[in-house]
Amino acid sequence: MRCAADSTADWRYTMHSITKDYPTVFQDTHESPCLSLYQPTHRQHPENVQDPIRFRSLVKTLEESLRKTYQSHDIPALLKPFHALAEDQDFWNHTTSGLAVLGGAKMFRVYRLARPVAELAIVADSFHTKPLMRMVQSADSYQILGLSRNTFSVYQGNRDAVHELQLMEGVPHTADDLPGMQSDAREGAHRAYGPTAKSTAAHHGTDVKQDAQDRDTERFFRAVDEAVLEHCSQPSGQRLILAALPQHHHLFRSISRNPNLMAEAIDTHPDALSSDALRERAWQLVQPYYLERLAGLVDAYGAAHSSGRGADDLGTIGQAAVNGRIETLLIEADRLVPGRIDPETGAISPADLSDPDVDDVLDDLGELVLKSGGEVIIVPAERMPTKTGAAAIYRF
Numbered sequence: 001m002r003c004a005a006d007s008t009a010d011w012r013y014t015m016h017s018i019t020k021d022y023p024t025v026f027q028d029t030h031e032s033p034c035l036s037l038y039q040p041t042h043r044q045h046p047e048n049v050q051d052p053i054r055f056r057s058l059v060k061t062l063e064e065s066l067r068k069t070y071q072s073h074d075i076p077a078l079l080k081p082f083h084a085l086a087e088d089q090d091f092w093n094h095t096t097s098g099l100a101v102l103g104g105a106k107m108f109r110v111y112r113l114a115r116p117v118a119e120l121a122i123v124a125d126s127f128h129t130k131p132l133m134r135m136v137q138s139a140d141s142y143q144i145l146g147l148s149r150n151t152f153s154v155y156q157g158n159r160d161a162v163h164e165l166q167l168m169e170g171v172p173h174t175a176d177d178l179p180g181m182q183s184d185a186r187e188g189a190h191r192a193y194g195p196t197a198k199s200t201a202a203h204h205g206t207d208v209k210q211d212a213q214d215r216d217t218e219r220f221f222r223a224v225d226e227a228v229l230e231h232c233s234q235p236s237g238q239r240l241i242l243a244a245l246p247q248h249h250h251l252f253r254s255i256s257r258n259p260n261l262m263a264e265a266i267d268t269h270p271d272a273l274s275s276d277a278l279r280e281r282a283w284q285l286v287q288p289y290y291l292e293r294l295a296g297l298v299d300a301y302g303a304a305h306s307s308g309r310g311a312d313d314l315g316t317i318g319q320a321a322v323n324g325r326i327e328t329l330l331i332e333a334d335r336l337v338p339g340r341i342d343p344e345t346g347a348i349s350p351a352d353l354s355d356p357d358v359d360d361v362l363d364d365l366g367e368l369v370l371k372s373g374g375e376v377i378i379v380p381a382e383r384m385p386t387k388t389g390a391a392a393i394y395r396f
Helices: 047-069 075-086 130-136 183-189 202-236 246-255 275-306 314-322 361-371
Strands: 034-040 098-104 107-113 120-124 142-147 152-157 162-164 239-244 261-266 326-332 338-341 348-350 375-379 390-394
Touching (some): 034 047, 034 075, 047 075, 047 120, 098 130, 130 361, 130 375, 142 202, 152 202, 202 239, 239 275, 261 275, 275 375, 275 390, 314 326, 314 348, 314 361, 314 390, 326 361
Parallel strands (some): 239 261, 326 375
Antiparallel strands (some): 034 098, 098 107, 142 152, 338 348
16 A cells, blocks of 8 residues: 655644544555554553663664665665654653554654554554554444533444544534524524413413423434434445433434444443543443344354355465455454565565565455455454464455
């Protein structure tokens, strides 16, 4: 994939988003050499004091690999943003559980990761992206609708992290944004008048006001349901968790037409929870479905393999991948298989990962499947159905 034409001049002022970059950055054509650096980091002092020290050591490994094969390239220019990041004390004071840095001649991307990753420093003709695939794969992804009587927000999450999505353009985000729902218009609608234009008895006015408020809430909830269905659920296909005060659940469910809305819900608004607490509560609801789907994929692989529509041999999978035959590829998490894949035949040649031209075969297989429109699922080792690190289900 060719590295995106991003200027490295302003890298320190931009923290990139994996979800926004996926899958474009992973699938584009590389401009060799491409540098991939991963390391676990720490959120608190004094543990995080060692993080920049380990980072500099990994950058040194990148430099040694570059000097083996890429002496004709401007190595100092390739490493300049890495060295600058190493000296950015503010960055190292705000680390999370892991770090991924992808760099090339025309690209430099920094990702703070919600989960730890194994240390890795690879120079190759493609980026090593398997750890990032795992964090954005659809298998454990979900969305959360944070809803109140007057406002809503949508969050994207998985087992490791959750973040609020940007506002949808042209979509009302508060009750006041709906035509005819401005506060002065609603207040007028909440008053009841008799034949002489004087207000009716107070308790009648209160009843009418409550009825009008309920109608306003229902109208707003319908607009929210339509917007989330069109702009979030239909494009993503992901499960939707309702997070709202208990009194809003029944009304929203009674009018919702969203087939992705889960029966399980969070009985408070996201504003009342920390990001970690919101993620934990959401993952408790989604995890059973994730495990069920993973078990289904494993069973599907077993059936496909038995009927000749699946394989676990890496060489066979490589041939199918270059021919665009793979519908679903299961890859074992945290496993590395050093080697090269022939882009024409898919033949796999074992090699040493310390060689600058060598990447992880499993990572490269994942790239090939993504480029052909297939799905890649990163599977924990204990749930992997094969011993080779990969399991493929063919389209045909």
